[in-house]
Amino acid sequence: MEAEQVIQPLLRASNPSHSLEECLQFLIEASKTDSGRSDLASKADILPSLLALLRLLPYPSSRHHLNLSLKVLRNLCAGETRNQEAFVDQNGSLVISELLDSAIGDVETVRFGLQVLANVVVMGENRQRNVWLQFFPESFLAISQLRRRETCDPLCMIMYVCYDGGSSSEIASQLCSNEGLNIIAETVRTSSSGGSVEDYWLKLLVSRLCVEGDSFPALFSKLGNETFTIEQAFLLRMFSDIANERLKEVSIPNTTAHFVLGLLRQSLEVFDFVSAERSELPTGSAVIDVIGYSLVIVRDACAGGSLEELKNANNHSGGGGNVEMLLSSGLIELLLDLLRKLEPPTTIKKALKQSPSSSSSGKPCPYRGFRRDIVAVIGNCAYKRKEVQDEIRERDGLFLMLQQCVTDDENPFLREWGLWGVRNLLEGNEENQKVVAELEMQGSVDVPQLREIGLRVEIDPITSRPKLVNDTT
Numbered sequence: 273m274e275a276e277q278v279i280q281p282l283l284r285a286s287n288p289s290h291s292l293e294e295c296l297q298f299l300i301e302a303s304k305t306d307s308g309r310s311d312l313a314s315k316a317d318i319l320p321s322l323l324a325l326l327r328l329l330p331y332p333s334s335r336h337h338l339n340l341s342l343k344v345l346r347n348l349c350a351g352e353t354r355n356q357e358a359f360v361d362q363n364g365s366l367v368i369s370e371l372l373d374s375a376i377g378d379v380e381t382v383r384f385g386l387q388v389l390a391n392v393v394v395m396g397e398n399r400q401r402n403v404w405l406q407f408f409p410e411s412f413l414a415i416s417q418l419r420r421r422e423t424c425d426p427l428c429m430i431m432y433v434c435y436d437g438g439s440s441s442e443i444a445s446q447l448c449s450n451e452g453l454n455i456i457a458e459t460v461r462t463s464s465s466g467g468s469v470e471d472y473w474l475k476l477l478v479s480r481l482c483v484e485g486d487s488f489p490a491l492f493s494k495l496g497n498e499t500f501t502i503e504q505a506f507l508l509r510m511f512s513d514i515a516n517e518r519l520k521e522v523s524i525p526n527t528t529a530h531f532v533l534g535l536l537r538q539s540l541e542v543f544d545f546v547s548a549e550r551s552e553l554p555t556g557s558a559v560i561d562v563i564g565y566s567l568v569i570v571r572d573a574c575a576g577g578s579l580e581e582l583k584n585a586n587n588h589s590g591g592g593g594n595v596e597m598l599l600s601s602g603l604i605e606l607l608l609d610l611l612r613k614l615e616p617p618t619t620i621k622k623a624l625k626q627s628p629s630s631s632s633s634g635k636p637c638p639y640r641g642f643r644r645d646i647v648a649v650i651g652n653c654a655y656k657r658k659e660v661q662d663e664i665r666e667r668d669g670l671f672l673m674l675q676q677c678v679t680d681d682e683n684p685f686l687r688e689w690g691l692w693g694v695r696n697l698l699e700g701n702e703e704n705q706k707v708v709a710e711l712e713m714q715g716s717v718d719v720p721q722l723r724e725i726g727l728r729v730e731i732d733p734i735t736s737r738p739k740l741v742n743d744t745t
Contacts, residue, residue, distance in 0.1 A: 274328065275328060278321055278324045278325050278328055279292060279295070279321070279325065280321075281315070281317040281318060281321040282295050282296070282299065282318065282321050282322070282325070283295055285299065285302075285312060285315055285318055286298035286299060286302075292337060293336075293337065293340065296337065296340035296341060296343075296344055297340065299312070299318075299344045300340065300343050300344050300347060303344055303347035303348050303350075304347055306351070306352075309347065309348055309350065309351070309352040309355065310352065312348060312355075313348070313352050313354040313355050313358075314354075316358075318348070319345070319348060319355055319358045319359060319362065319364075320358065320362050322341055322344055322345050322348075323345075323359075323362050323363075323364055323367045325337075325341050326338060326341055326342070326345075326367050326368075326371055327367055327370070329341070331371065331374045331375050331381075332375070332378070335375075335378070335381065338371065338375075338381065339380060339381055339384055342371075342381070342384035342385055342387075342388055343384060345359075345364075345388050346384060346387045346388045346391055349388060349391035349392050350391045351391075351394075351395075353395065353396075356391070356392050356395060356396060356399055357396075357399075359388075359392050359399075360392070360398065360399055360402045364388075364392070365389070365392075365402050365403050365405075365406035365407070366406055368385045368388060368389060369406050369407060369411055371385060372385045372411065372415070373411065373414075376414055376415070376418070377418075379418060379420050379422055379423060380422075382415060382418065382423050383422045383423050383426065386415070386423060386426035386427055386430065387426055389403050389407070389426075389430050390426045390429050390430050390433070393430055393433045393434055393437070394433055397437055400433065400434040400437045400443070401434075401443070403430065403434065404434045404443050404446075407430075408443075408446060408447075408451075408452075409446075409451040409452065409454070409455060412427065412431065412455050413451075413454060413455050413458070415427050416455045416458035416459050416462070417458055418462075419458070419461060419462045419465070420462065421462060421463070421465075421466055421471075424459050424462040424463060424471070424474070425471060425472070425473055425474075426473075427459065428459055428471070428473035428474045428476075428477055429473040431447060431455070431456075431473075431477060432473050432476050432477050432480070434447075435447050435477070435480065436476075436480065447481070448481060448485065448487050450490075453487060453490055453491050453494055454494065456477060456478075456481065456491055457491060457494040457495055457503075459474050459477075460474070460478075460491070460495060460503055460506065460507050460510075461495070461503050463506070463510075464502060464503045464506035464507075467506075469506070469509055469510040469513050474510075475510060475513075475514060478507070478510055478511065478514060479514045479518070482507075482511055482528070483511060483514045483515055483518065483522055483524065484522055485525070486525045486527055486528060488507075488511060488528045488531065488532075489527065489528065489531040491507065492504055492507055492508075492531075492535075495507060499542075499558075500539060500542075500558040500559050500562045501558055502558050504558065504562065505554065505558045505561035505562050505565065508532075508535070508561065508562060508565035508566060508569070509553070509554055509561065509565050511565070511569060512565045512568045512569050512572070515569055515572050515573070516568070516572050519572055519575065523593070523594065524569070524572075524573050524594060526593070526594060526597050529569075529570070529573045529594040529597060529598060530597060530598070530601065532566050532569045532570060532573075533566070533570060533598055533601055533603065535562055535566045536562075536563065536566035536567060536570065536606075537606065539559050539562040539563045539566065540563060540610070542559060543559050543560065543563060543638060545613075545635040545636065545638065549638065549639050549640075550640060550682070551639065551640055552639060552640045552641055553565065553568075553639055553641070555638075555639050560638045560639050561639075563638055563639075563642075564638070564639050564641075564642065564645070567642070567645045567646065567649065568645055570598065570603070570649055571645055571648045571649045571652060573594045573595070573598065574594065574595050574598065574649055574652040574653050575652045595652075595653060595657075598653075599653060599657075599659075599660065603649070603653065604650065604653065604660060604663050604664060604667070604669075605667065607646050607649055607650055608650075608664070608667055608669045608672065610646055611643070611646055611647075611669075611672055611676070612672060613634065613635050614634050614635055614636075614637060614642075614643055615633075615634030615635060615636060616634060616675070617643065617675070617676070617678050617679075617680035617682075617683065617686060618679075618680050618681040618682065619678040619679050619680060620675060620678060637682055637683065640682055640683070640684070641682075641683055641684060642683070643676070643680065643682070643683045643686055644680075644683040644684065644685055644686045644689050647673070647676045647686065647689045647690055647693050648689045648692075648693075650664070650669075650673065650693050651689055651690075651692045651693030651696050654693060654696040654697050655696045656696075656699070656700070658700070658701060661696075661697050661698075661701045661704055662701070662703070662704075664697060664704075665697075665701075665703060665704050665707060670697065670704060670707050670708060670711075671711060673690065673693050673694055673697060674690075674694060674708065674711070676689070676690035676693065677690035677691050677694060678690070694708075
């Protein structure tokens with residue numbers, strides 16, 4: 273009798289002669305349009321009957337009908353406010369939670385259930401809070417541990433919308449807590465198994481929590497212990513992509529930039545520079561990818577904040593930021609040391625009559641583009657920073673940087689980045705200009721590329737010493 277009472281409103285909305293399956297299939301089709309959803313919302317007993325049916329049908333014996341019911345419920349809640357409100361009023365979150373708990377290993381049923389919740393939370397703070405309180409943290413964690421992309425995407429959408437919806441600061445703090453980051457870590461593991469960093473909702477979560485917020489170190493640590501893992505390299509790759517895409521919008525938190533520099537140091541310490549890859553990032557090697565993406569993030573951190581930080585530094589004597597913090601942590605010394613240890617670029621090898629594949633005292637680049645990325649960081653740091661220009665000269669780095677103004681088979685665009693770096697090192701710095709002019713006059717270096725950045729060497733008629741001047745020819 274109870275089953276008949278529950279089903280009757282659904283049959284009346286379709287056809288009293290329908291079987292349960294035919295009735296649900298009719299409702300699925302009818303609820304695909306705005307007008308259909310509105311019409312069904314006007315029948316106040318449809319959504320409560322569906323929720324009652326979900327509680328009444330046993331899982332797994334009635335799995336098929338349960339999934340059909342979830343599809344109807346998903347469609348009904350797609351943009352229809354009355355159905356969304358009825359879902360909350362009828363304690364729909366509890367009903368879905370109980371069903372998914374019993375079907376936690378069933379990817380299809382869990383996916384349909386998550387799609388219902390995603391449609392509910394997309395509009396309205398009270399709905400977001402209702403779902404969050406019912407599912408965080410235990411149910412969300414259990415779902416994330418399915419490690420299936422079919423469930424990962426709607427789960428990330430639900431968490432992001434609840435976090436971003438402004439329903440409460442409590443939700444934001446809970447997602448950034450240890451329990452919340454455990455869930456995010458599971459979604460990162462799931463996404464990394466597919467190899468793509470373009471999972472839309474996870475990328476939004478990482479952007480808000482890790483690039484704008486300060487949760488990156490804690491989340492990274494949850495993905496591995498003593499040795500670097502593929503999942504950690506994947507998270508760095510996603511972070512790097514986001515930071516690069518939003519270069520002019522966000523400034524990476526200082527604590528995060530310092531942490532990433534620490535990762536670069538750690539990964540360089542454990543890498544032997546023998547098992548180098550000849551491919552670009554990602555290489556598939558966790559430690560090499562950590563080296564590469566850490567370096568790229570540092571590069572972008574030094575580029576994104578340069579002008580703004582310089583303005584702040586001029587306006588406030590204590591001005592600083594990511595670049596200043598990284599510089600004070602020994603970044604330039606680290607990068608110059610790395611450059612010196614590398615084998616020469618292929619152009620210089622050929623000039624020295626070395627085979628590009630012959631052994632030399634230098635170490636090979638861990639990945640294709642490593643040298644270029646080092647030079648790019650140095651160039652970004654030297655932009656309008658006299659203290660960096662001076663430090664590089666004092667560490668005998670000018671000649672080293674001039675050697676990077678060449679083409680290199682293993683480092684696309686090395687020449688362009690080298691010229692950018694040299695220009696920044698010479699701009700407004702007479703001491704550096706004197707050193708470079710003397711090097712060229714002595715024949716220590718041949719730098720025809722100086723003309724490409726608008727400079728040439730001439731002899732000062734007063735001091736009889738070489739100097740760099742603007743090339744107006």
